[in-house]
Amino acid sequence: YYNHQTIIYLDGEFTKASSASTDLYGQSLHYGYAAFEGIRAYKTVSGDVRIFKAHEHFERLKRSCELIHIPYKFDNKELIDACYKVLEMNGMDEAYIRPLVFCPPLMTLKPAETSSILIAAWGWGAYLGEDLLRVMTSSFERPNPKAFMIESKSSGLYINSILATQEAKEKGFDEALLLDINGFVAEASGANIFYEKDGKVYTPPLGHILPGITRATLIELCNELNIPLEEKKFTINDLKSADAAFLCGTAAEVAGMKSLDEYEFPKTWERSVGYRLQQAYKNRVVERSSELV
Ligand code: PMP
Numbered sequence: 001y002y003n004h005q006t007i008i009y010l011d012g013e014f015t016k017a018s019s020a021s022t023d024l025y026g027q028s029l030h031y032g033y034a035a036f037e038g039i040r041a042y043k044t045v046s047g048d049v050r051i052f053k054a055h056e057h058f059e060r061l062k063r064s065c066e067l068i069h070i071p072y073k074f075d076n077k078e079l080i081d082a083c084y085k086v087l088e089m090n091g092m093d094e095a096y097i098r099p100l101v102f103c104p105p106l107m108t109l110k111p112a113e114t115s116s117i118l119i120a121a122w123g124w125g126a127y128l129g130e131d132l133l134r135v136m137t138s139s140f141e142r143p144n145p146k147a148f149m150i151e152s153k154s155s156g157l158y159i160n161s162i163l164a165t166q167e168a169k170e171k172g173f174d175e176a177l178l179l180d181i182n183g184f185v186a187e188a189s190g191a192n193i194f195y196e197k198d199g200k201v202y203t204p205p206l207g208h209i210l211p212g213i214t215r216a217t218l219i220e221l222c223n224e225l226n227i228p229l230e231e232k233k234f235t236i237n238d239l240k241s242a243d244a245a246f247l248c249g250t251a252a253e254v255a256g257m258k259s260l261d262e263y264e265f266p267k268t269w270e271r272s273v274g275y276r277l278q279q280a281y282k283n284r285v286v287e288r289s290s291e292l293v
Helices: 027-031 054-067 076-089 155-170 213-224 273-285
Strands: 007-010 013-016 039-043 049-051 095-102 116-123 133-141 175-179 185-188 192-197 200-203 229-231 244-249 253-260
Touching: 007 076, 013 076, 039 076, 049 076, 054 076, 054 095, 054 213, 076 095, 076 116, 133 155, 155 175, 185 192, 192 213, 192 273, 200 213, 200 273, 213 229, 213 244, 213 253, 213 273, 244 273, 253 273
Parallel strands: 133 175, 133 253, 200 229
Antiparallel strands: 007 013, 007 116, 039 049, 039 095, 095 116, 175 185, 192 200, 192 244, 244 253
């Protein structure tokens, strides 16, 4: 992710990743008390570098911190400028950008009184492996919203995703799909889910899921493209009678699903609504305007 020349942003300074350090007595390290974002920069059709939905990501970061009482004294506009500067200083155009808000040394369970922010980036071009995903229903549930602020993209919460991913890989699958505490489908370990049935697309409502920015973008695209969409709770059985399904997230973009457990989705991916949305999304991130055709 970095070499001895890589520059990161740390609390207002641009500094070498290899010489930056943090305190070993921080709450973030000990309790996973931190919040982060995953953002992507694309080279657009005009040749400029654009950070996709930068404002939305930094607003979510702010909300993630507020929900778990981590002070957020940063100016999002300055942070977005800092992201562009990090890209420029590292000579990157297609990149993944990782802001992380973390807390100073404190070995008690009191909320932090101040926080730090780092912004790292690493080169990440177009993902070429377009293989359809084989997904398994995880034995792990998403955390109970009464036990955690699940809409906060906070570091500690990701142990749940690591456990689910490990289980899926160990069983030979590509991804894990997790249910909520009431047995409805929630989301994958690092992506939201949609399915298609009779030409209409469905996705779980907010409440037990991370409010994905890609999910919101796809909802926007459905409206623009007149694709009927409904946010509703559904079960694994509903999903196993779907025509097609796909995951979406900043990293995954729109990724078609081949199967869920033993069930294979019958519709050819290239003929599915998900495929149309995948193309529209790819156009949107590089600011190509042909998606309405
Ligand atoms: N759900 C989870 C659990 C995630 O980690 C992610 C990735 N941030 C998503 C959904 C998708 O969110 P986004 O589209 O904002 O990347």
